[in-house]
Amino acid sequence: MSSRRAYLDWNAGAPLRPEARAAVLAALDLVGNPSSPHTEGRQVRAIIEDAREEVAALVNAKAAEVVFTSGAAEANNAVIASAWPALLMAGIEHDSVLAPARNLARSGKVRLIDLDVDAHGRIEPQDVASAAAGAGADGAALLSLQLANNETGVVQPVARAAEAARSQGLAVHTDAVQAAGRMAVDFKALGVDYLSLSAHKIGGPKGIGALVIRDGATLPAFIVGGGQERRRRGGTENVPAIAGFGAAARAAARDVEAIGRVRTLRDRVEAEALAITPSAVVIGASAERLPNTTNIGLPGSSAETLVIALDLAGVAVSAGAACSSGKVGASHVLEAMRLEAPLARAAIRVSLGWGSTEEDVQAFVAAWAHVTARRRAVA
Numbered sequence: 001m002s003s004r005r006a007y008l009d010w011n012a013g014a015p016l017r018p019e020a021r022a023a024v025l026a027a028l029d030l031v032g033n034p035s036s037p038h039t040e041g042r043q044v045r046a047i048i049e050d051a052r053e054e055v056a057a058l059v060n061a062k063a064a065e066v067v068f069t070s071g072a073a074e075a076n077n078a079v080i081a082s083a084w085p086a087l088l089m090a091g092i093e094h095d096s097v098l099a100p101a102r103n104l105a106r107s108g109k110v111r112l113i114d115l116d117v118d119a120h121g122r123i124e125p126q127d128v129a130s131a132a133a134g135a136g137a138d139g140a141a142l143l144s145l146q147l148a149n150n151e152t153g154v155v156q157p158v159a160r161a162a163e164a165a166r167s168q169g170l171a172v173h174t175d176a177v178q179a180a181g182r183m184a185v186d187f188k189a190l191g192v193d194y195l196s197l198s199a200h201k202i203g204g205p206k207g208i209g210a211l212v213i214r215d216g217a218t219l220p221a222f223i224v225g226g227g228q229e230r231r232r233r234g235g236t237e238n239v240p241a242i243a244g245f246g247a248a249a250r251a252a253a254r255d256v257e258a259i260g261r262v263r264t265l266r267d268r269v270e271a272e273a274l275a276i277t278p279s280a281v282v283i284g285a286s287a288e289r290l291p292n293t294t295n296i297g298l299p300g301s302s303a304e305t306l307v308i309a310l311d312l313a314g315v316a317v318s319a320g321a322a323c324s325s326g327k328v329g330a331s332h333v334l335e336a337m338r339l340e341a342p343l344a345r346a347a348i349r350v351s352l353g354w355g356s357t358e359e360d361v362q363a364f365v366a367a368w369a370h371v372t373a374r375r376r377a378v379a
Contacts, residue, residue, distance in 0.1 A: 006363035010353035017203035051246025075211035086141035091336030153293025181252030204248030208241035263291035313367035
């Protein structure tokens, strides 16, 4: 096996872009508080507002609609925990959406309405309409529907679902973390009220994200004690991270136009894996998916064992979300899709990005052949 490592876990976190690194380092040298009116303070404030413009442009939003957060988990929690009488969501959502919703439901503070997904992991807008009609009796409720799944890459019909929900008076939130930079994301066209983003998925620094709040939408302040971020999130802003986020957003917007190259690499991963192991299954293959993501199940295997074996062979992939790493058993996403247990427990995620190469694909194919051949020999 080659000594060169291949990083194919971009959905967990993308490498830091050179532009983002340069922006972070430059911002670290600035003095002054961005809330101060003097020259130094205004210089720092300009860095934040320039970045806000870039993040807004990535998703076709207004700069005034962008609120910087510590990450998408904070953004998701801020929306979910905002005293809705009812929450509508499917079991394929990220844990940072599901966990706060389920905690609120257990405490009796909210009615949680579960939406079914089909075998490909997609919701049906008409099901949203029916569930929304029932939720409307409780007053204002919220639909939360991710734009693209972090494990399978399956893209949801958010715009149509949002239209159905809003016709019943519901607010709509979408977690667009995996979609940004990998497909065109249009906040206005989606028709949602809230949209979550994360910098490190698009090559920005870790620990910074954003919540886009539609102009006119209501949402209580989620950190009080300061006037920052239009009084929605108090506390001095993380200027270097925000600067890096802005630079990454600008580069990611450019990369969307060339995403076809990444799709070609992803398709090669799938074709080669299926040729080597014909019993393997590409989960969600018949649905619209992100061009960089594949989820491959190999019945009779263990996802955990495959991830470890591939790592030892020099290839980084994952089984499920990075924030759930170390878990044993099937992914909650695959369980919600009602996949048979042997397949759900044997699925790995391979995800690529703008820096992925033919050599990375070749390394994966060689490692997959090696690992699966050893598995067959042992069996």
